[in-house]
Amino acid sequence: MARKTIFIDFSKCIECRACEVACEREHNGMSFINVFEWQEMAAMALNCRHCEKAPCVEVCPTNALYRDDDGAVILAPQKCIGCLMCGIVCPFGIPELDLINKIMGKCDLCAHRRKEGKEPACVATCPTDALIYGDFDEIQRERREKFTEKAIEVAKKAEKISLLGV
């Protein structure tokens, strides 16, 4: 099973909240991503992490939470009894109670968009690429490569400087 996820790069978030508006538009007026500001210095968007060992899935008494083919943790509304267990065990407090239907709601990694081969809405819109959708292993590898590239660049610069005898 591919492990698809949304990688969040806090250092790039500008707190524009486009992701929230996009998610809300795609999910009948409810946003499953929230943007927080820290000490007026930085912002961070937070949505479901689709945890590898997802506590929400483990505690759900009716198996309303399950994992789909891309590895997304999905809530089946017809099975949910609104007991709030998932919301309590989630370390990020992600599943929320939909006050009208009295069942939980959470990020579904935009299942309807993935079905059409599209990226989740919050990722598609994020102007700064603070949100990236992809395979967990691949994103991790890319990060390592980027880091290595930078390190090599620095090393090259240092070499040039020493060749110049500075």
Added chain:
Amino acid sequence: MAEKLIPVVCPYCGVGCRLYIRAVDGYPVNIEYAEDLEGISNENGKLCPKGNAVLEYILAKDRLKKPLKAKEQGKFVEISWSEAIKEVAERLKAYAKDDPNQLMFFGSARTFNEPNYLIQKLARMLGTNNVDHCARLCHAPTVSGLKQVFGAGAMTNTYKDIEEADVIFIIGHNYAETHPVGFRYVLKAKERGAKVIVADPRFTRTAWFADIFLQHYPGTDIALINGLIHVIIKEKLYDAKFVRERCVGFDEVVKAVEKFTPEYVEKITGVPAELIVEAARTFATAGKGVITWAMGLTQHTHGHDNVRLLGTLSAICGYQGREGCGCAPMRGQNNVQGACDMAALPNVFPGYQAVTDPEKRKFFEEFWGVELSGEVGLTVIEAAHAIDKGKVKAYYVMGENPVISDANANHVIKALQKLEFMVVQDIVPTPTLEFADIVLPAAALLENEGSLTNTERRVQWSFAAVKPPGEARPDWWILSEVGKAVGFDRDGSKGFRYNEAADVLREINACTPQYRGITPERLKANLAGIHWPCPSEDHPGTRVLYKERFLTPDGKAHLAAVDYRGPVELPDEEYPFILTTMRYVGHYHTITMTGRSEALVKRWPEPLAEIHPDDAAKLGIKTGDWIKIETRRGVYAIKARVTRAVKKGVIAVPWHWGANVLTNDALDPVAKIPETKACACRVTKISEKEACEIMKKLPNPIPQIEIVKG
């Protein structure tokens, strides 16, 4: 029932993002990101929150659906299109017969090029150059300042150049918040290793990403920029070859900046001297540099000089005429550039051809088949004062909202009350519309088609995706009906007979040199658009201006030597604080559109005045308390937000909700822009009851108009 994806241009900011509207038979269902279009200004179809919410304001319940005629102020009866057009045309004709300069026309940076072309054509054919639009209140100094230095008032480069720069100097511009999608290019450059220098009186979201942050007092820009130039000259960091070969006036600059030592500049601006030195070195030695600015820099009585100094700074570093370099003024509305190009301005014909130039006038006299005035017309603020003197009696306002957007709004309201006749052409009721005699319901941008020119001179075609409500009609259609009814009903360029927006663009092609090759056919086929100048149909468009020569008569950059001037109104005992204005990412202009979008109002529900913790402690103010802000012109009530984002002694208020009752309408002598960004004020804590009293007397940004029978 086929669902269609229709490519449009976002109706909000000057980035000019592309998106698709998913619609069934003219009814919008959703939007889709334009991920599949190459080379558009919003890479991969990215959108900011406003772009994501574009469908909400279109579906607003209070859209204007029928032409209206006022019974008394704010009370209207519905009339038919033919009655409305007839009345407008007759009144315009009557004033024009008497003295055409009694008329004033407002173009709009929020609608297509075609209606802007038509409204100025109407004004000019009626015999007056009294035509202007709200660019006067945002980027007039950019147009006049850059024109003096480089010969033309447009962005010299494109987003691609921002991405390729090695240093980006952002001044008076909260880029991340005003243009999130444009800011993408700054972050991409930074990721490549470019340095970011931010100068702003507020610690903005843009400043979060700064390598060097210069927090200067509002209105001290001249000192700051002169300080940077001083260091660059002192340390011989400028591009001597470029200065020698392509600039004039360098010696004067050397003299003018002599006294602006970092220590002296520190005293005026409050920016530590070492930081000024560091910023100057970083900027000048980077290799490729872009300067970008917006209203924080332009809305001053010295806005014109501010821009000239930035042009000078860019030129002496040799950052012109090359890729990865340039001057990038960022426009607030999606067609500010286009409205200017189309000459919704009092001093030029389309393509910036001076009305005072007899040769250009002769061309347009032949082209339009009428005699034209060679006298420069009135600007927005001047027109409001001309009403007082009885000189201007009638306004034709297309998609504008001066009651909220003009500085010293109280004066504007008084002026509008004195008008004899006012036509307002808009999509929803605005506080300005309350004073109208005739209201013409317009189709919103996504409901009709035409061309738009974004900040980077990129002209794009936007298609009609949604059916307009009721009897609302496209702006170009309304103006062409009015023009014909006035009596200009000849064919071709000499009249107002048009079958579609594309006809108007063809006429623009014929009389605007920069747009000659930008035909409707080409635009419809190429969704990424074309950068003007594009002199012929086989020309690909121009990314970087001034590669060989500048557009000044001698082809050289005219460097500016400017002495320091601060804001005209400084804090004193009576008004001890400096007031400045700002904006929120989720709101736009005078919230006529964003204020009708639930998703945006939910997140940005109300204005908050930013005040430094030390000042707040002295006045006993906590976050959430109501405060009263007073200036020599007005009183405003607002909740406070205590934050270190502003300097001590500075109060920052978002202007969307009508804070312009406070601001100063002192004008820049050249650009005629009012000093909205700095004035003296005093602040007191008040009760909620008192706040309500004050707010009752202010114009409501989202008014409800009354429609009565018969």
